[in-house]
Each structure stands twice: as structure tokens, then as C-alpha cells.
Amino acid sequence: MEKIITADPGHGGEDRANKGPTGYVEADGVLDIGLRLKELLIKEGYPIKMTREKDETVALYDRTQMANKWQGRLFISLHTNAGTETSNGIETFYTLNNEWQNKQHHQEAKRAAEIFQRNLVEATGLRDRGIKTRLVDNPTSPIHGKDYYAVIRRSNMPAILVEMGFHSNPREEALLKTPAFRQKLAEALLKGMKEVYPLKKQNIVEKQNIKLNIHGMPSQVEGIFYENKNYVPVTFLRELGYKVTGHGTNVEIEYRKEQ
Structure with missing residues (x-):
């Protein structure tokens, strides 16, 4: 039996502050992309669970608790980015030093990040900002040197966080508001998933x-x-x-x- 993919549409519920200049709401946009991805994955035969399937508040701790309980093979957190009006492109963060200190998580997450990043950039034509890691750099923090993003740090599996364009950039926000572009992102994620974790062929007669x-x-x-x-x-x-x-x-x- 194939292991579960956990898709995590970021934010939602009380956390709806991340918005574009003309009304795009990150929480809604990434939820729509996540639901589209779920539909595509199910059609291909992938078992998938989502940390939320509606506009609701889900704490960061609860998101990873769910994923760890499901014992999934990959945690993929869906986001759109914010910066200046000219900031642009796609970037993907991946596990480097999580709470579980599993080197295999890092290796698999890095490979997954490379593949998803490439597919997203190829599908959208947006700037390739590369794959990255981010660690807590405050020397007084009890989690100093650990992965910065909680959903990556606490996931007991390879984890990535994809930033699919800048909603602070008027041009990219306009794209993110369209169903066609969201579908394009979901299909790119599906293509990446099929490359990272190809399904085992069943005994088809x-x-x-x-x-x-x-x-x-x-x-x-x-x-x-x-x-x-x-x-x-x-x-x-x-x-x-x-x-x-x-x-x-x-x-x-x-x-x-x-x-």
C-alpha cells in the first residue's frame, strides 16, 4: 500500500492577513490549489490527506501532528510569497535539520524540492529562485540551528514548503487570482509527485x-x-x-x- 501524501494549504481561518494589493488572499488561493492537487492525485491513485479542506484555523502544531499520525511519505506545505512589489518568482524550502534528526529526511526532501521546483518553474515561466533551507539563527533560542519553518521542523518525514509566486507583485497576484493559473500550479505539483514518488504498478490484468x-x-x-x-x-x-x-x-x- 502506498504511503500517504500530506498536503498543507497554509494559513486559513483567523489567519487571513496575507493579501495582495488587489484582493488576493493567500489562505484562499493555496486552499484552492490544494483541493485541485488532491483531485488530480486521487485520479492518479495517490493516497492523499489535507491538513484543511475549508477556510478554518489549524495551528502549526496540529498540522504536523496530523501528518505524523498519518505516517506519510511527504509533507508539502502550499504557500504564496510576500515581499516588495517587484519581488518575483518561485522558491522551495526543504528539511535540513528537523526535530527528528533524520538524515534520510533531508536527502529525500532535497531531491523532492529540486523536482517540484523545476516543474513549477517550467509550467509557469516564473523566475527560478531555487531551493533553500532556513534555520533558526537566534543563538539564545532552544531550537537554534533547527529548521525555521515549524511545519518542516516538526514533521517526522521529508517536508517541503513551496512558495508559488509573490502575491505582493501585481503581475503575479493577477495570475494567482485566475483558476487557470491555479490549475497549472496543481498540475505541475502532480507532475513533480509522479517523478518523486512514481506509483508502483499494480497487478493489472x-x-x-x-x-x-x-x-x-x-x-x-x-x-x-x-x-x-x-x-x-x-x-x-x-x-x-x-x-x-x-x-x-x-x-x-x-x-x-x-x-
């Missing part, structure tokens, strides 16, 4: 025509392809003059004698 050669006699019969092997019903041998008796798992085949 496919019907197909299988060509055979029985004692020098070419034939074609409808069979199935399962787990990289071809299977054909033994009853087709009757058409070639063989005697097939029995049923279920008990089948006897009487071969023709050479003439």
Missing part, C-alpha cells in the same frame, strides 16, 4: 491477442497479460485437435500423436 506456435502450427488466441507473463486458456487447444477434459484446476490434456 490486460486482455490481449497472443500469438503461439504449437508443434509448428501457428495460432492466435485471446489471453491475458498478468505480472509480466502471458496466459491463455487451455481450452483453445481443442481447436487444434487436442483432447482437453476436466474443469477448474483439474485439467487433462491428451496430446496428438505424431502422424
